[in-house]
Amino acid sequence: MSHPAAPAPDLGLSKLDSALLNILIKDGRASFADLARQVGISRAHARARVQALQASGVIELFAAVINPEKLGQVNSTFLDIVVLPSAIERVAQELADCPEVVSLYIMSDLRSLHVHVLTESPASFEAFVHRHVFNRPEITAVDCKTLLTRVKNRRGGARL
Structure with missing residues (x-):
């Protein structure tokens, strides 16, 4: 017996706000005039809605989406690291401070x-784990997988 899907949480966004966000996700450099034209409102109203979305924290920042392959960063690897609970925050912060780490979650x-x-390469990844993962007694296990093919990436933010 199948159960109906749970309703999506109400984020309090109007259809207008959602439409503006969808445009900005695709083009964060869209002008207020462009936004207004696409959703059929005045430029002043578009500016006010975007500023309200920023003030409420829905829009955290506008950022460039960088293609890591164009920068020579073609080796994308995911690590699941098991850490002693007493050291998890310290290890998380130390790893987060590494430029090679593009996202990290507890x-x-x-x-x-x-x-x-x-x-840049499997060799540079190996150097990273030698410096930051191997021989750390607070790390008790590591599962490592290298990206084979990117099928879908999240909307907005870095295309990693």
Whole structure:
């Protein structure tokens, strides 16, 4: 017996705000005039809505989407690292400070880190793990997978 899908949470966004966000996700440099024209409102109204979305924290920042391959970072690897709970925040911060780490999450078991590392090659990834992962007694296990094919990436933000 199938159950109906749970309704999406109400984020309090109007259809207008959602439309503006969808445009900005595709082109964060769209002018207020462009936004207004596409959704059929005045430029002043578009500016006010975008500013309200920023003030409320819905829009955190506008950023360039960088293609890492154009920068020579073609080796995309995901690590699931098990850490002693007493050291998880320290290890998470130390790894987050590494330029090779593009995203890092503390998982709900409170002992796992999910880490996305971008490097130029398998050799540079190996150097990264030698410097930051190997021989650390607070790290008890590591599962490592290199990206084979990107099928879908999240809307907005870095295309990693």
